[in-house]
Amino acid sequence: xxxxxxxxxxxxxxxxVLTTKILAEVALKAGYxxxxxxxxxxxxxxxxxxxxxxxxxxxxxPNIAVGQADFVIGFEPLEAYRHCYFLRKKGTIIVNTHKIxxxxxxxxxxxxxxxxxxxxxxxxxxxxxxxVEEAMKLGNVKVANTFLLGALASRMMIDKSIWIEAISENxxxxxxxxxxxxxxxxxxxx
Amino acid sequence: xxxxxxxxxxVARGFYEAGGLVSASYPGSPTVEIIQTLIDEYDEIYAEFxxxxxxxxxxxxxxSIAGARTLVAMKHVGVNVAMDPLMTFTQTPINGGFxxxxxxDPGMSSSQNEQDNRILAKFAHMCVFDxxxxxxxxxxxxxxxxxxxxxxxxxxxxxxxxxxHSRSIVELEDRVDRVVSGFSKKIEDYGMIPPHTFKKQYEMxxxxxxxxxxxxxxxxxxxxxDYRSDVLIVTSGLxxxxxxxLNLKLDVLKLGVxxxxxxxxxxxxxxxxxxxxxxxxxxxxxxxxxKIHGIAxxxxxxxxxxxxxxxxxILKGLEGAGAVEANDAEVIEATETVNRFSMFCAGCxxxxxxxxxxxxxxxxxxxxxxxxxxxxxxxxxxxTIISMGASIxxxxxxxxxxxxxxxxxxxxxxxxxxxxxxxxxxxxxxxxHQLDPDYNLTLLILNNxxxxxxxxxxxxxxxxxxxxxxxxxxxETLIRSMGFERFKRVxxxxxxxxxxxxxxxxxxxxxxIVMTTRACALQYKIVKPHYVVDPDICIGCRxxxxxxxxxxxxxxxxxxxxxxxxIAKEMCVGCSVCAQVCPVGAIKSSSAGEV
Ligand code: SF4
Ligand code: SF4
Numbered sequence: 001x002x003x004x005x006x007x008x009x010x011x012x013x014x015x016x017v018l019t020t021k022i023l024a025e026v027a028l029k030a031g032y033x034x035x036x037x038x039x040x041x042x043x044x045x046x047x048x049x050x051x052x053x054x055x056x057x058x059x060x061x062p063n064i065a066v067g068q069a070d071f072v073i074g075f076e077p078l079e080a081y082r083h084c085y086f087l088r089k090k091g092t093i094i095v096n097t098h099k100i101x102x103x104x105x106x107x108x109x110x111x112x113x114x115x116x117x118x119x120x121x122x123x124x125x126x127x128x129x130x131x132v133e134e135a136m137k138l139g140n141v142k143v144a145n146t147f148l149l150g151a152l153a154s155r156m157m158i159d160k161s162i163w164i165e166a167i168s169e170n171x172x173x174x175x176x177x178x179x180x181x182x183x184x185x186x187x188x189x190x
Numbered sequence: 191x192x193x194x195x196x197x198x199x200x201v202a203r204g205f206y207e208a209g210g211l212v213s214a215s216y217p218g219s220p221t222v223e224i225i226q227t228l229i230d231e232y233d234e235i236y237a238e239f240x241x242x243x244x245x246x247x248x249x250x251x252x253x254s255i256a257g258a259r260t261l262v263a264m265k266h267v268g269v270n271v272a273m274d275p276l277m278t279f280t281q282t283p284i285n286g287g288f289x290x291x292x293x294x295d296p297g298m299s300s301s302q303n304e305q306d307n308r309i310l311a312k313f314a315h316m317c318v319f320d321x322x323x324x325x326x327x328x329x330x331x332x333x334x335x336x337x338x339x340x341x342x343x344x345x346x347x348x349x350x351x352x353x354x355h356s357r358s359i360v361e362l363e364d365r366v367d368r369v370v371s372g373f374s375k376k377i378e379d380y381g382m383i384p385p386h387t388f389k390k391q392y393e394m395x396x397x398x399x400x401x402x403x404x405x406x407x408x409x410x411x412x413x414x415x416d417y418r419s420d421v422l423i424v425t426s427g428l429x430x431x432x433x434x435x436l437n438l439k440l441d442v443l444k445l446g447v448x449x450x451x452x453x454x455x456x457x458x459x460x461x462x463x464x465x466x467x468x469x470x471x472x473x474x475x476x477x478x479x480x481k482i483h484g485i486a487x488x489x490x491x492x493x494x495x496x497x498x499x500x501x502x503x504i505l506k507g508l509e510g511a512g513a514v515e516a517n518d519a520e521v522i523e524a525t526e527t528v529n530r531f532s533m534f535c536a537g538c539x540x541x542x543x544x545x546x547x548x549x550x551x552x553x554x555x556x557x558x559x560x561x562x563x564x565x566x567x568x569x570x571x572x573x574t575i576i577s578m579g580a581s582i583x584x585x586x587x588x589x590x591x592x593x594x595x596x597x598x599x600x601x602x603x604x605x606x607x608x609x610x611x612x613x614x615x616x617x618x619x620x621x622x623h624q625l626d627p628d629y630n631l632t633l634l635i636l637n638n639x640x641x642x643x644x645x646x647x648x649x650x651x652x653x654x655x656x657x658x659x660x661x662x663x664x665x666e667t668l669i670r671s672m673g674f675e676r677f678k679r680v681x682x683x684x685x686x687x688x689x690x691x692x693x694x695x696x697x698x699x700x701x702x703i704v705m706t707t708r709a710c711a712l713q714y715k716i717v718k719p720h721y722v723v724d725p726d727i728c729i730g731c732r733x734x735x736x737x738x739x740x741x742x743x744x745x746x747x748x749x750x751x752x753x754x755x756x757i758a759k760e761m762c763v764g765c766s767v768c769a770q771v772c773p774v775g776a777i778k779s780s781s782a783g784e785v
């Protein structure tokens with residue numbers, strides 16, 4: 001079975017924990033051994049947060065060494081960029097393009113960096129998704145992360161039915177349908 | 191059946207499977223989900239968030255003495271608060287198994303210090319388990335309860351943030367039901383005053399000695415000697431997992447229990463290996479234990495005494511020790527970019543309060559809770575943070591010091607409701623004692639009805655905000671009944687009125703207490719239409735920006751040269767504070783017209 005190392009990066013409050021959990025469930029159902037790091041600490045209040053998922057036939061540490069990740073899922077562009085050095089050469093970075101300005105930007109001390117995508121595109125496979133805008137079209141901002149999952153799933157060798165099962169079991173019941181639509185949107189595009 | 195669980199959920203599962211009955215805690219990162227999981231998922235178990243950690247341990251002691259299997263969980267600094275009953279409880283015999291979960295925080299991702307509670311456990315004559323992932327956390331919680339009963343002592347399962355919040359696959363088993371035997375009423379066992387206590391010192395020593403004999407040959411400590419290397423690594427918990435990750439050809443003794451250690455086993459092993467190297471996070475605890483027993487070993491000289499030890503640091507340390515060959519693979523540097531710190535949430539009721547304090551240019555004696563964030567940019571207003579509930583006591587000490595030196599300086603302290611009930615109340619009573627009636631002290635109680643930092647657990651006064659609570663302490667009645675007279679309530683979302691009261695009370699010569707009344711924005715969602723900025727009216731003064739609400743940003747509008755304020759509509763919860771601080775009325779509710 002092909003092993004996968006995935007880093008998730010975003011801003012506190014964006015739902016990284018649930019996404020990490022769904023990825024772990026997918027791995028379990030697909031017969032992997034899996035370990036993850038969840039988001040911890042103070043940063044849950046709008047700070048920078050990251051998690052990791054490692055799936056293999058046997059996994060020891062939940063940590064992914066720098067340069068060893070196959071995928072980085074960026075829930076926010078700046079955070080995607082901050083964590084890109086975890087990627088192996090030619091790894092894939094999937095980015096939600098919706099910006100959340102950090103305090104130094106809000107207070108006009110520095111500008112929000114404009115060249116993020118150029119830099120990422122030069123070294124990695126870059127997938128940009130306007131997840132918040134697309135989610136609002138589906139009538140539910142909360143499904144934004146599932147667009148990213150769809151794009152990830154289409155690049156991994158795990159059966160689609162497993163993803164659908166894991167998503168349906170873990171998102172709030174009322175949002176299952178919207179989430180599956182969001183998942184399909186980028187799974188189909190592949 | 192297999193399930194993916196994080197370390198905290200796994201501990202809860204282990205307690206459930208072991209027939210656990212009573213559990214208590216005070217919410218704190220990284221262990222808060224243990225009790226939350228017990229409350230949410232296991233109806234068979236009584237679980238409470240107590241007023242503080244000392245009370246949680248007292249509840250646990252009672253349950254254990256009555257014969258129930260008991261779990262008490264808290265973050266590392268919480269154990270300090272609970273230390274008093276714990277130190278004496280370790281003298282009494284154990285009836286129902288008693289396990290204390292300590293959530294240590296190497297690297298201090300959400301704590302004010304980085305203490306190594308293995309040392310506190312030894313101090314209290316407790317056995318310590320050190321799990322390295324969720325599966326081990328479940329197994330060791332069960333094992334800890336059974337050791338507690340067999341050897342008659344309380345046991346600590348020492349988790350770290352990384353283990354608490356790391357998920358892995360856990361094999362689920364059934365619950366075994368256990369009978370509650372009842373209290374034995376042996377005064378010599380539980381009446382802890384002399385002469386009964388004299389014997390207890392020997393009993394404590396003997397229990398640990400017996401346990402150590404057992405540990406010497408227990409499979410909970412595991413020797414992996416496949417490589418016949420000349421170095422033996424002694425390690426435990428997550429450090430073992432991080433080491434295994436490196437796939438090195440070194441023999442390893444993996445400890446499941448780190449106190450007491452299998453000293454004789456290690457002494458015998460030392461004869462086979464040229465060197466023993468200990469890998470552990472934070473303090474050299476295992477290393478010191480070995481050295482105390484005359485077993486030569488190395489360790490901390492190669493590894494950091496602070497922070498987390500990730501695989502890379504372990505490899506570097508072992509290279510430095512000459513235990514593995516150094517390789518100079520290219521180092522990948524972290525990406526440099528704009529930093530991002532935590533901040534108050536949109537619509538957070540603390541923001542207007544700190545905005546008002548900032549305008550008054552006062553320094554503030556802080557406490558622990560979400561409002562600790564006021565230490566950081568952009569408020570940088572709270573000047574001290576020591577421990578839960580300490581701000582009121584500290585204000586007294588400062589005022590006395592100033593009085594003795596014949597200085598007058600108005601003092602302001604803040605405290606949350608969770609913290610007030612946790613241990614601020616006693617400081618509050620103490621404030622009455624020898625209080626100088628003319629010294630300008632102001633206490634701001636930020637009563638938001640929740641312990642927000644850990645995910646919104648209830649406090650004693652949450653009854654005002656939700657009907658799920660079983661407590662409805664009225665803060666004002668409580669404080670007035672203590673004997674305090676000057677008490678004001680303010681609604682901080684009525685910005686101007688609140689500012690007027692707070693400004694006045696800050697000037698009042700004597701003690702004044704101001705309680706804010708708006709609930710946590712995250713826990714009790716405000717669902718009001720969002721606010722919008724009219725760029726034609728906005729003069730770009732940035733008063734709204736200074737309230738530090740996440741949706742507010744200066745931006746360039748077409749047809750305007752100056753930057754004007756704007757509000758991200760998907761983030762704004764409509765609390766109206768920005769509109770109230772705007773001097774020209776440029777901010778309006780979207781319900782008033784344009785969306
Ligand atoms: S109304 Fe203003 S202060 Fe309140 S949440 Fe919206 S942007 Fe923030
Ligand atoms: S406070 Fe009012 S005038 Fe000043 S920047 Fe904000 S919206 Fe513009």
